[in-house]
Amino acid sequence: MLEVSGLTVRFGGITALDHVGFTVRPGDMVGLIGPNGAGKTTLFNCLTRRYQADEGTVRWDGADLLAVAPHAIVAMGIARTFQNLGLFPELSVRDNVLVGAHRHAKAGFLSAALRLPSVRREEAALRAEADALLDRLDLAAVADHPAAGLPFGTLKRIELARALAARPRLLLLDEPCNGLSHGEVDEFAALLRALREERELTVIVVEHHMGFVMGICDRVVCLEFGSKIADGTPAEVQNDQAVRDAYLGAA
Numbered sequence: 001m002l003e004v005s006g007l008t009v010r011f012g013g014i015t016a017l018d019h020v021g022f023t024v025r026p027g028d029m030v031g032l033i034g035p036n037g038a039g040k041t042t043l044f045n046c047l048t049r050r051y052q053a054d055e056g057t058v059r060w061d062g063a064d065l066l067a068v069a070p071h072a073i074v075a076m077g078i079a080r081t082f083q084n085l086g087l088f089p090e091l092s093v094r095d096n097v098l099v100g101a102h103r104h105a106k107a108g109f110l111s112a113a114l115r116l117p118s119v120r121r122e123e124a125a126l127r128a129e130a131d132a133l134l135d136r137l138d139l140a141a142v143a144d145h146p147a148a149g150l151p152f153g154t155l156k157r158i159e160l161a162r163a164l165a166a167r168p169r170l171l172l173l174d175e176p177c178n179g180l181s182h183g184e185v186d187e188f189a190a191l192l193r194a195l196r197e198e199r200e201l202t203v204i205v206v207e208h209h210m211g212f213v214m215g216i217c218d219r220v221v222c223l224e225f226g227s228k229i230a231d232g233t234p235a236e237v238q239n240d241q242a243v244r245d246a247y248l249g250a251a
């Protein structure tokens with residue numbers, strides 16, 4: 001269970017998040033919507049400890065998430081994707097996914113400890129797990145290909161695979177449909193639905209593609225100028241006058 005309460009983030013004179021509160025129950029798929037600059041990515045950056053909150057609390061499975069060191073977020077079962085993709089272009093697809101897997105491996109894993117037999121066994125296990133993910137996400141054929149030069153839809157799937165390699169319980173997706181064709185959006189929605197079941201994921205997805213959000217999410221939270229203006233089922237939020245005025249009218 002994720003419980004966000006009174007979360008406030010300021011950048012100089014800008015209040016990017018203004019006392020935002022909501023809860024996400026295990027297994028929920030929650031859409032986070034709102035106009036550009038509403039604070040959606042800032043919220044993800046707070047949950048992953050990239051940004052410091054000025055006020056408020058975030059509890060994840062009862063723990064105080066805002067007290068967790070940024071590098072320990074993955075160990076708390078939280079992984080994310082990025083709006084502008086965070087892949088290493090020169091690394092192979094498999095190695096990009098392994099970067100995600102190593103984040104949950106033992107500290108010092110990438111050091112000289114690689115010479116130890118026990119660590120080599122773990123490396124083999126991680127590689128097998130990465131290969132299984134590549135298979136599942138239809139990436140096996142490009143596993144040895146550098147990420148650079150692959151089609152955008154493929155890069156999006158690689159980023160998802162990398163996040164999943166960290167074995168998250170809470171997956172934060174930042175605009176996964178941005179740049180995808182209609183057909184790719186439908187495929188991605190089907191994939192995400194299936195992965196959510198298979199991997200018992202709780203998901204928060206920031207997305208401007210309303211067909212996707214309303215079709216796949218159980219709940220939708222809408223931000224405007226850093227404040228929460230709606231929180232309900234897709235139908236409730238779609239029919240909410242404040243949301244229509246602030247966002248959907250223009251979406």
Ligand code: ATP
Pocket residue numbers: 011014015016034035036037038039040041042043
């Ligand atoms: P979009 O849909 O365009 O991605 P968003 O809802 O994700 O927008 P944020 O990126 O969270 O919005 O930005 C919220 C506000 O905080 C904006 O006014 C933005 O300029 C500001 N902001 C975000 N990050 C920083 C930062 N590191 N320094 C200063 N201001 C920032």
